[in-house]
Amino acid sequence: MKEQVVCKTTELEPGEMKAANLGKQNVLVCRTLDGKFYAFLNQCNHQGAPLDKGMICGATTDKSKPGDYHYCRKGEIIRCPWHGREFDIKDEGRMLANPSKKLPSYKVRVEDEDVIVYK
Amino acid sequence: MAKNQIRIVDTDIHERVQYADILKYLDEPFKHYIQNCHWIQEKHMPYTQPAVAGVDRADAVLPDGRPAGSDLAFMQKQLLDDIGHEFGILTSALDPSPSSMHGWYEMATALASAYNDWQIEEWLDKDDRLYGSVHIAAQDRDAAVKEIERVGSHPKMVQVLLPIDDIMWGDPFYHPIFEAAEKHNLMIGMHHNEPPVYYGKWPRYFIEWHTLIPTAHMKQVTNMIFNGVFDKFPNLGLMMIEGGFTWVPHLMWKMDQQYRDLRHEVPWLKRKPSDIFKEQIRVTTQPAEELTKQEFMSLIEQMGTDEILCFSTDYPHWDYDSPTRALPNMDAELKQKIFAENAKAFYPKLPNS
Numbered sequence: 001m002k003e004q005v006v007c008k009t010t011e012l013e014p015g016e017m018k019a020a021n022l023g024k025q026n027v028l029v030c031r032t033l034d035g036k037f038y039a040f041l042n043q044c045n046h047q048g049a050p051l052d053k054g055m056i057c058g059a060t061t062d063k064s065k066p067g068d069y070h071y072c073r074k075g076e077i078i079r080c081p082w083h084g085r086e087f088d089i090k091d092e093g094r095m096l097a098n099p100s101k102k103l104p105s106y107k108v109r110v111e112d113e114d115v116i117v118y119k
Numbered sequence: 120m121a122k123n124q125i126r127i128v129d130t131d132i133h134e135r136v137q138y139a140d141i142l143k144y145l146d147e148p149f150k151h152y153i154q155n156c157h158w159i160q161e162k163h164m165p166y167t168q169p170a171v172a173g174v175d176r177a178d179a180v181l182p183d184g185r186p187a188g189s190d191l192a193f194m195q196k197q198l199l200d201d202i203g204h205e206f207g208i209l210t211s212a213l214d215p216s217p218s219s220m221h222g223w224y225e226m227a228t229a230l231a232s233a234y235n236d237w238q239i240e241e242w243l244d245k246d247d248r249l250y251g252s253v254h255i256a257a258q259d260r261d262a263a264v265k266e267i268e269r270v271g272s273h274p275k276m277v278q279v280l281l282p283i284d285d286i287m288w289g290d291p292f293y294h295p296i297f298e299a300a301e302k303h304n305l306m307i308g309m310h311h312n313e314p315p316v317y318y319g320k321w322p323r324y325f326i327e328w329h330t331l332i333p334t335a336h337m338k339q340v341t342n343m344i345f346n347g348v349f350d351k352f353p354n355l356g357l358m359m360i361e362g363g364f365t366w367v368p369h370l371m372w373k374m375d376q377q378y379r380d381l382r383h384e385v386p387w388l389k390r391k392p393s394d395i396f397k398e399q400i401r402v403t404t405q406p407a408e409e410l411t412k413q414e415f416m417s418l419i420e421q422m423g424t425d426e427i428l429c430f431s432t433d434y435p436h437w438d439y440d441s442p443t444r445a446l447p448n449m450d451a452e453l454k455q456k457i458f459a460e461n462a463k464a465f466y467p468k469l470p471n472s
Contacts, residue, residue: 046409047439047440047445048443049176049178053178055177081172082176082439083439084169084170084437
């Protein structure tokens, strides 16, 4: 099984993301505010934009009634640098506006200070 | 689609000037008003563009923080070289947009000239692939005609740019602008600035406004056709930029049906509106809705011609369309037309070898 150390845990603060290579694939490594690591293909499933150039942020929730704004999920949402599509890091990379679409994801484990990504 | 199969003609690229960069092309006192009095063009939009980096693609903002589209070398690297453009047509950013300024015609006129000089010197003269749009302050019609006369013969100026905002350009008052454009083999390019899509006002949400932009494009096309612009200026063409294209069959059908009933009001129309559209109006593809191949081909069939659509990216704005991902797969001949030949056939000043 192909696996690779993509960074040290100290290189990515909670609420940050960065691009890394796993063989020929470009991977987006994300760290949510609870300190956990996640990895996805670093390419938007819409038009292929490099997701690491977007932002990791929160979102307004779909639980809102008309006229209500609740900003939540801080550090758990990836937004594409082009069209702003939102992907839920903690829900398998599903797109908020269409959860049947998701970003291809990778497994991640941490050994000592190494963040290791694998299929 | 292989990335470099076709060398594309991109009909909507937004270069961006910063006020500091344009100062040297401005005469006094206009320079003074910007430099010392901090004048900037008025803004109307009550919301942010709720993408990641405002109006821009987040990855197109320059590493040193300058706005996207403000640096030729960066644009070459990220767009022209990477995609392998044959030609790109510059359509500027939202600001400054001299012909959609309200009031202060003198500033608008000065700004249009300065913008054209800046565009020629900093972009058109520096990259063979780039072609430009003549900016005018059309509200001062006679000054606008003078500006077309001044820079319209530049070999790389292919169109006169008019914003889609709150002026309906088919009004006979503006016809001298079309006459001057036609004289210089320039087409008209129309791009929305901040059009009042909502009964002359702003809707509550950006998503409403952005959804309805095509309605502003439809109004201009309807207005230009029924005011007889294309009958009066048979060599003039109109490129509708950044309104998408799925509205085209609807408007053709609607105008034709109305024409059959109400022709007597506009007797100067010698052709049915859809024929005028087919012959003299072109439409850029972006922002393309996500269509299946079947849906896309059906629309082309409904238009009655595959020569209307001209591919555009809208680089570097957030709603950029990727040449390899935005449109469904299509056969090689159609692809060649949409990605290159239609635009070359439309713009008389674009090399067509």
